Amino acid sequence: MTSDELQARTDAVRALEAQFGELINRMRRHLNENAQRVSPGMLPGAYKVFSTIAGRGRIAQSTLGDVLMVDKGQLSRTVRELEQLGLIQREPDPEDGRASILSPTPLGIERLAAARAPQEQTLIGTLRDWPLDDIHNLTRLLHALASGALPGGDAPPLPGDDPAARSLLDPVAPA
Numbered sequence: 001m002t003s004d005e006l007q008a009r010t011d012a013v014r015a016l017e018a019q020f021g022e023l024i025n026r027m028r029r030h031l032n033e034n035a036q037r038v039s040p041g042m043l044p045g046a047y048k049v050f051s052t053i054a055g056r057g058r059i060a061q062s063t064l065g066d067v068l069m070v071d072k073g074q075l076s077r078t079v080r081e082l083e084q085l086g087l088i089q090r091e092p093d094p095e096d097g098r099a100s101i102l103s104p105t106p107l108g109i110e111r112l113a114a115a116r117a118p119q120e121q122t123l124i125g126t127l128r129d130w131p132l133d134d135i136h137n138l139t140r141l142l143h144a145l146a147s148g149a150l151p152g153g154d155a156p157p158l159p160g161d162d163p164a165a166r167s168l169l170d171p172v173a174p175a
Contacts, residue, residue, distance in 0.1 A: 037115035
């Protein structure tokens with residue numbers, strides 16, 4: 001690779017990094033707004049825990065901690081808070097009575113859908129004129145980047161391959 005090619009690649013990656021920074025800032029605002037719509041005073045971290053539980057449908061609390069890379073004590077407090085708000089329910093893990101399985105309640109699912117609706121409509125509106133192939137390609141490329149795989153390489157299956165997870169990526173797809 002020539003020094004000009006290396007500089008062009010470096011500049012392109014820096015521009016991409018800047019756009020990711022903008023996207024992350026926007027997502028933080030959306031998470032905060034969604035948290036407030038689910039329950040006034042809810043912190044974005046609690047919203048992330050809740051939305052992850054809802055997205056998985058059922059998840060062991062220990063697995064949730066691994067997925068989110070959070071402190072067990074903080075996760076326990078957040079789970080208790082979400083349970084007290086009636087957003088999730090906890091049941092004993094049939095394979096390990098000391099562990100808990102978490103799942104969203106009907107109220108939690110309803111509140112989450114209502115909280116997400118404004119951003120989903122914004123995203124659908126933003127992408128309205130995009131060719132469907134471009135949306136799928138962007139999803140595939142972001143997944144490859146997130147999993148550390150080469151585009152078109154051996155990335156793990158897209159979350160959208162699971163009908164329950166598809167609603168997280170495509171708000172108009174049936175869950």
